[in-house]
Amino acid sequence: MMDEKTFRKDIKGHPLHPETLMMGYGYDPHLSEGAIKCPIFQTSTFVFRSAEEGKELFEIVHGLHDKVKKEDIGLIYSRINNPDVEILEDRLTLWDGAEMGAVFASGMAAISTVLFEFLKPGDVILHSDPLYGGTEHLVEHILPRFGIRSVAFPARNGGADAEKILRDSGLQDNLAMICIETPANPTNDLVDIGLCAEIARKYSTPQKKIVLAVDNTFLGPVFQHPLKHGADLVIYSGTKYIGGHSDLIAGMCLGSKDLVKRVKKMRSSCGGMADAWTCWLILRSLETLKMRMATHCDNAVQVANFLARHPKVEKVYYPGLIPEKSEQWQIYKKQCLAPGAMISFDIAGGEKVAFRFLNSLKLIHLAVSLGGTESLIEHPAAMTHSDMTPAELNAMGISDKMIRLSVGVEHPDDLIADLKQAFEVV
Numbered sequence: 001m002m003d004e005k006t007f008r009k010d011i012k013g014h015p016l017h018p019e020t021l022m023m024g025y026g027y028d029p030h031l032s033e034g035a036i037k038c039p040i041f042q043t044s045t046f047v048f049r050s051a052e053e054g055k056e057l058f059e060i061v062h063g064l065h066d067k068v069k070k071e072d073i074g075l076i077y078s079r080i081n082n083p084d085v086e087i088l089e090d091r092l093t094l095w096d097g098a099e100m101g102a103v104f105a106s107g108m109a110a111i112s113t114v115l116f117e118f119l120k121p122g123d124v125i126l127h128s129d130p131l132y133g134g135t136e137h138l139v140e141h142i143l144p145r146f147g148i149r150s151v152a153f154p155a156r157n158g159g160a161d162a163e164k165i166l167r168d169s170g171l172q173d174n175l176a177m178i179c180i181e182t183p184a185n186p187t188n189d190l191v192d193i194g195l196c197a198e199i200a201r202k203y204s205t206p207q208k209k210i211v212l213a214v215d216n217t218f219l220g221p222v223f224q225h226p227l228k229h230g231a232d233l234v235i236y237s238g239t240k241y242i243g244g245h246s247d248l249i250a251g252m253c254l255g256s257k258d259l260v261k262r263v264k265k266m267r268s269s270c271g272g273m274a275d276a277w278t279c280w281l282i283l284r285s286l287e288t289l290k291m292r293m294a295t296h297c298d299n300a301v302q303v304a305n306f307l308a309r310h311p312k313v314e315k316v317y318y319p320g321l322i323p324e325k326s327e328q329w330q331i332y333k334k335q336c337l338a339p340g341a342m343i344s345f346d347i348a349g350g351e352k353v354a355f356r357f358l359n360s361l362k363l364i365h366l367a368v369s370l371g372g373t374e375s376l377i378e379h380p381a382a383m384t385h386s387d388m389t390p391a392e393l394n395a396m397g398i399s400d401k402m403i404r405l406s407v408g409v410e411h412p413d414d415l416i417a418d419l420k421q422a423f424e425v426v
């Protein structure tokens with residue numbers, strides 16, 4: 001019999017918070033010799049008790065049985081399922097209020113699997129621009145090989161012109177998916193999730209549901225919950241804040257049972273699932289997610305205020321500094337719970353000054369990626385966004401003055417001291 005603590009979400013009607021449940025939800029110690037922590041199930045395959053049991057488990061995999069309760073889904077082979085994968089998936093659903101989750105070997109594995117499941121030749125995907133470089137490449141260069149076209153709308157307008165751009169393209173009847181990233185990378189422009197959900201609803205028909213997927217890597221899962229604003233799927237690069245220590249690569253997709261079951265089936269076919277060791281590391285990371293995010297964010301607010309006041313900074317791009325009552329501010333109020341810890345800023349000068357500044361830092365590391373405990377800094381135009389044309393960069397407001405900073409959990413005074421001395425050099 002299962003330990004009654006395993007899936008407990010409340011105490012006498014008092015709902016338990018996700019940060020409380022991160023220490024044990026979905027794991028039954030009595031299935032593992034009483035170990036308080038989940039072991040690493042480093043195994044490729046699982047032994048059946050009998051041939052009959054093996055037959056039944058395969059019937060469940062092929063959807064011949066409608067067994068929805070967790071304990072009924074048996075273990076067969078680690079590309080299909082593994083205890084560390086399952087426990088992590090159950091725990092991840094709690095932040096976003098999702099019915100089901102799927103974990104992947106990388107954020108790109110999650111994104112590509114979702115796109116392959118919900119798109120087919122002839123379809124059109126509507127997306128915000130800019131997108132993460134890997135996603136952009138997939139949408140602009142790989143999907144067209146399969147006859148899938150894309151229509152982009154600028155993140156900087158928050159989605160207000162998305163429907164007009166779709167209609168102007170004349171491709172609205174082929175719309176199958178909407179994909180957005182908010183805040184956008186590296187400009188921190190916010191896209192209205194509710195508005196995109198309305199567009200998805202409007203163009204859905206009884207035969208065809210338009211799926212809205214939101215890449216929530218920058219603020220989630222603590223500071224933004226896209227499913228609550230009408231998104232169908234929420235996607236993460238788990239490499240960033242969820243992993244949080246710059247020591248693993250992973251991805252996630254969460255949503256309704258109906259949709260995530262389809263994603264999981266495609267995952268089994270494409271083979272992009274996460275391994276047990278990575279899942280175990282993420283289970284450990286989740287225990288400190290809430291407090292890491294709080295510290296990241298407190299630090300970022302202080303750093304952003306320092307940058308905003310610095311004479312060598314022309315502009316700061318940070319959700320905490322959006323002018324009140326603007327359209328972007330309205331979106332922020334509607335869907336974000338806190339400004340997060342990604343800051344971009346324009347340094348007075350150009351690439352040369354920006355590089356001198358980056359090369360002068362003594363504490364903050366010069367590296368791409370984000371969301372780790374240590375602060376990371378980079379130059380989008382020359383690094384993460386260098387495959388875009390100058391015209392594209394210009395249209396998105398990414399200039400060679402722009403620097404992107406992922407604020408870590410160090411003492412904020414130390415970060416500010418480092419930035420201050422680097423400004424003195426330039």
Ligand SMILES: *Cc1c(COP(=O)(O)O)cnc(C)c1O
Pocket residue numbers: 106107108109132134135181185215217218236237238239240249250251
């Ligand atoms: C890093 C990142 C990805 C890709 O994730 P990987 O884990 O590197 O595959 C996707 N979207 C956003 C917003 C990211 O920052």
